[in-house]
Amino acid sequence: MSRPTLEKVAARAGVSRATVSRVVNGSTTVAEHIRVAVQRAVEELGYVPNQAARSLVTQRADSIALVFSEPPVRVFSDDPTFAGIIRGVSAEADAADKQVVLMLAGSSRGHERVERYTTSGHVDGVIVASMHGADPLPAALARRGIPVVCSGRPLTGSSLPYVDIDNVGGAESAVRRLLESGRRRIATVAGPPDMVAGIDRLTGYRNALRDSGRRSIIAIGDFTRDSGFEGMTQLLDDDPGLDAVFAASDMMALGALRALRQAGRRVPDDVAVIGYDDVPAAPYADPPLTTIRQPTMRMGRELVRLLLNPGEPSVILPTELVVRESA
Amino acid sequence: MSRPTLEKVAARAGVSRATVSRVVNGSTTVAEHIRVAVQRAVEELGYVPNQAARSLVTQRADSIALVFSEPPVRVFSDDPTFAGIIRGVSAEADAADKQVVLMLAGSSRGHERVERYTTSGHVDGVIVASMHGADPLPAALARRGIPVVCSGRPLTGSSLPYVDIDNVGGAESAVRRLLESGRRRIATVAGPPDMVAGIDRLTGYRNALRDSGRRSIIAIGDFTRDSGFEGMTQLLDDDPGLDAVFAASDMMALGALRALRQAGRRVPDDVAVIGYDDVPAAPYADPPLTTIRQPTMRMGRELVRLLLNPGEPSVILPTELVVRESA
């Protein structure tokens, strides 16, 4: 009981292979009664085109890879960024009738696997969703002649097209809110300096402070809750008089909240807190977290659009301040 | 600058196509000096086999699909189950030299897409990770003649092989701990009755209570934090004297904790709480959550093993009680 081939369908419908192919691929130059007959034969046999054979001749795979160049732990944390991107990519790819293949390239072994897979003709293009801006994977694929689009501005100085979210602007608007509500000593728990999001959000913090003439008070974290706790503790130590903090991720903000509570500070009365990402847990924090939300789903859609329309310029999407109670 | 073919490599190395094929596929019957020459030619040209052509003749794709038959929101929530499964599947597939293709089949449209993709020869087998036990997808694929393994016992009465985690046993051990610590009125916020995990964990709760002669106090949730809050509120209303609660998911436990606090109950002094899943946020809850941990990564590995070795019996993996402070 092997899968039926075009040949079988043709025989059953009493036409040639070519005609069945035409029907299956929606050509208009087929007489109505023949089209109907072929379609019935297809149904009856449960015919599904062999994609390998099709790809072999068309040189297309009609699918795109979405590669997460991160350990799975990060991808499936409560960071909603990835989920949004995936949904956006799926939606847009669906509309363009392309399959999406998700791949995890956490390890260096994974990189190699992904490179082999994508260069062996499985996909027509690759979206690399990497948080580490200096990831060598996108450039490596591009060198192989595969269309590549990056999610997040690449740090490698390559000229690959990318879609990013306005991290600088988002951070600026967070700090501006703190400024406008009268806060005087505004600290930040920054993200890691090897990730674009970490770098850019710190830049935004600095920009906003510079304009106001205030001095910056900085601790470095790695986006995790624990590092937020430690960063906040250190900040409190450095400047006990601070009255606001901008955490470069919600998880760090959650950690900061804990440190603040432990130090006997009330939020937002004594210290205002703003996070970044708008994770699902943010509205449930104590107090509910004011944060920066990103259009992740739209990011996914733009990624696909760019991949499918080579030559279009890179895109930077705006963010939105979500005001709750922590600031 | 099209991709080099076997033919090109053969020409460069001064041998035939067949010999290059042999070298690429690791055949031993090739003279050493020829093998070296061919390998050099492969390197120099950057040759990567065309997978479509290979699949066409071998009738194999050397890759397996891991299908999440759920909306992406669930998959990428802070439920660590999926992440663990993915890591386990990746690891085991890697060892067997198979590619893993992740697919999301949230919508009915998605189901159709997945069915088309998997039946068109892209993959050698499918792992369906669905939380809804009555999902029609696994059976549909099996009917098409594609090897299928389910993550989680299917509720459809089909005899498909599956790997599940001992939900009944896990729930029993949670309730037993409550019993052993002297709690007298033990309630539960159960999961949805259309998911295996919901059903089985409730069964476990009932089993443990029945043995002890206590009566059951039940609210139904849907595994989300909000439903945990509401379930707990209702439970408190039904039986203000309860002194313990088993929540069928950590998210619901978190919601329950909030409801308990709001009602002025101390945890664990007045009411003990045990959750299920051991989500990343569990140790950070107030108080840190006692919960049931599952061997999700091992689940992933078993899934692949079953897929690659047809005929082996289904597997049920044990759970582990993680004691923190809430019970």
Place this chain on the structure above:
DNA sequence: ATGCTGGCTGAGAGCGCTCTCACAGGGAGG
């Protein structure tokens, strides 16, 4: 009647690979 379109259909090549089979060459055995 002949020629010319123009719309549909079929024949056939060929995509890049694997794998069977034939065959060349050399050492062992008769």
Place this chain on the structure above:
DNA sequence: CCTCCCTGTGAGAGCGCTCTCAGCCAGCAT
């Protein structure tokens, strides 16, 4: 010396599909 086998290599078919091109049969103008 010839035969036999055994190892290593090449020739060639064919996987299932698409797509070009030729061919056929109207229908219309000449």
